[in-house]
Amino acid sequence: MRFVIVTGMSGAGKSTALKMLEDMGYFCVDNLPVPLIPKMADLWRVSGTEINKAALGVDIRSGETFKELKHVLEELDDMGMKYEILYLESSDNVLVKRYKETRRFHPLSGNGGRVDEGIQRERSKVAFLKERADYLIDTSHMLTRELKAELTKIFVQNKEYKNLYISVLSFGFKYGIPADADLVFDVRFLPNPYYIDELRPMSGNDEPVRRYVMDNEKTVCFLEKLVDMVEFLIPNYVQEGKTQLVIGIGCTGGKHRSVTLANELYDAIKGNEDYGIRVEHRDIGKDAITKEK
Known part of the structure; x- marks a missing residue:
């Protein structure tokens, strides 16, 4: 029983x-x-x-x-x-x-x-x-x-559970750094799609924006180093007994670059069954709300 x-x-x-x-x-x-x-x-x-x-x-x-x-x-x-x-x-x-x-x-x-x-x-x-x-x-x-x-x-599936749940969270620095973030990465050094008229209304969830952000050597290099570091840290956090890891990735408004990189990081590490993982975009729609006001 x-x-x-x-x-x-x-x-x-x-x-x-x-x-x-x-x-x-x-x-x-x-x-x-x-x-x-x-x-x-x-x-x-x-x-x-x-x-x-x-x-x-x-x-x-x-x-x-x-x-x-x-x-x-x-x-x-x-x-x-x-x-x-x-x-x-x-x-x-x-x-x-x-x-x-x-x-x-x-x-x-x-x-x-x-x-x-x-x-x-x-x-x-x-x-x-x-x-x-x-x-x-x-x-x-x-x-x-x-x-x-x-x-x-x-x-139900009786899989081994490591007690660690990861949240990859995109955000905009102008709306504040997430108070519960364990790791925070600033991607404001990357080319900003906001200054491209046809990309400005879109977000990092849209393929044209994703291509624009990822079609850059600095972005590719940054993502490789980020994935490598996170994959190194995760088993050590599991061993330590950590139960929640919030990885914050921020750009200016939390709509383009941070959303793209958060999605890319999530896709890169989501296949491991040793932990649960989700991606969340905290500020993706706030620019539009602010402008309406």
């Missing part, structure tokens, strides 16, 4: 993950009282039961009984019950944004309390689970379909 404990930070996507696992054939239970977990696990492994895949959602909503979870996990170990821990993580600023958008209170902030204070208290309480996690997924930059792809890789 495969038994998965789904946990992590409130607002990081645990409920969504449980729904996805249910669609994948897992019998799912959310927010079961912590003291009942060993009894439920023992029931699931009874000979003759039809349940061979189960997922259990556990988080800070358990209240005072949550602190018993460490001992419950030890009890499962003593029972010989094999389990895997899926821990969903997200950055503080993303969690705060999600709570503001849904207008919900954080479970540890109380009515009217500050969300960021609740998040910090929660981090300290769930730290032991993060350390024990078999799979750690940072959903800060993930779309729902991307999370589903990662869960499918782990729990």
